[in-house]
Amino acid sequence: MPRMLREWYYTLRRRFTPETAGDWKQYIKFSGFQHITEIVTLDGTLCPDLVVSLIDEDWNHNVHEAYRTTLFRNSEYLKIRQTLDPAQHQILSIIERPRGDEPAPAGFVMCGFDIMDSDFHYSTLTNCGPMADIFDPSSVNEFGLISSIERANEIRDRMRSSMPDDHHCGQCEVWSIARAALEE
Numbered sequence: 001m002p003r004m005l006r007e008w009y010y011t012l013r014r015r016f017t018p019e020t021a022g023d024w025k026q027y028i029k030f031s032g033f034q035h036i037t038e039i040v041t042l043d044g045t046l047c048p049d050l051v052v053s054l055i056d057e058d059w060n061h062n063v064h065e066a067y068r069t070t071l072f073r074n075s076e077y078l079k080i081r082q083t084l085d086p087a088q089h090q091i092l093s094i095i096e097r098p099r100g101d102e103p104a105p106a107g108f109v110m111c112g113f114d115i116m117d118s119d120f121h122y123s124t125l126t127n128c129g130p131m132a133d134i135f136d137p138s139s140v141n142e143f144g145l146i147s148s149i150e151r152a153n154e155i156r157d158r159m160r161s162s163m164p165d166d167h168h169c170g171q172c173e174v175w176s177i178a179r180a181a182l183e184e
Contacts, residue, residue, distance in 0.1 A: 008093045008105050008178075009063060009071040012050035012078050015090050016041070032130045032137035033144055040111045040143040042094065042175055043123035050082065050089060057081075067120045075105070075180060091180040098176035100149025108178035112145025113152035115159065118171035124159055128168055134158045145177060 016039040018024045027046075028034060041047050051070040054062070058081075063071040071094070072078055078091050093108045104110045115125040122128065126144045130137065135155045139146060146152040152174045163169040 007073075008095055008102070009068075009073060010075040010078055011042070011071050011092050011094065012082070012084070013042075013047040013090050013092055014050060015088055016046045020088055021046075030129060031126065031144070033126075033140055034137065035142065036140065036144050037142045038144075039126055040090070040092070040145060040177060040179060041114050041123045041126045042092070042116055042120070042177065043114075043127045044121045046123070046127055047090075055081075075107070093178040093180070095176045097173060098149060100176070102176060104178035108180050111143045111177045111179050112141050112147050113149060114145055114175045114177055115152060115156050115172050116175055117168040118173070119167075122168050124169050124172045125155070131159070134162060149174070149176075 014020070016027075017037075021027060021039075027039075028036075039046050049070045051058070054069060058069075058072075061072045061074050061077045062069050063073070075091055075093065084091070093105050095102055098113070100113075114123050116123055125135075125140070125146065135158070139151065139155070141147045146155060156172055156174050159169040159172050
């Protein structure tokens with residue numbers, strides 16, 4: 001099992017908005033998230049990683065662990081690694097199993113808390129469908145995330161206890177997400 005992240009790490013992700021997602025209306029119907037303005041998530045299907053292939057220089061800046069090699073220790077490196085279009089792309093700063101009191105890095109704004117499966121690919125919060133017995137769609141904020149660490153941990157615990165043998169929910173974990181303000 002990978003070690004727990006206790007510092008902010010950074011990742012480049014595609015944005016999932018009404019303008020960038022061709023299936024936005026379908027997603028709203030699927031999720032029940034009627035009040036969201038955008039999805040900000042670590043889910044690789046909804047907000048795919050923009051680092052698809054690692055280059056030699058990446059190894060001087062990234063996390064050397066399975067499923068995490070596209071996480072980086074320096075947001076400035078990601079800004080120069082590739083051209084970013086703020087309408088389409090985002091730099092996220094993340095912490096696994098946050099305490100909830102970690103201030104966002106300079107230049108980043110807190111978005112909320114996501115709940116990821118053990119493979120760090122699917123968000124059990126934003127991409128596993130409605131879970132009425134675990135949380136109500138109105139529990140998420142405008143980004144499809146949970147605003148309080150206490151509520152995020154409660155939802156994670158309910159997912160784990162309700163579906164202990166489920167590959168996605170049985171070992172899911174809370175992640176804190178902050179987003180960089182990119183200039184348009």
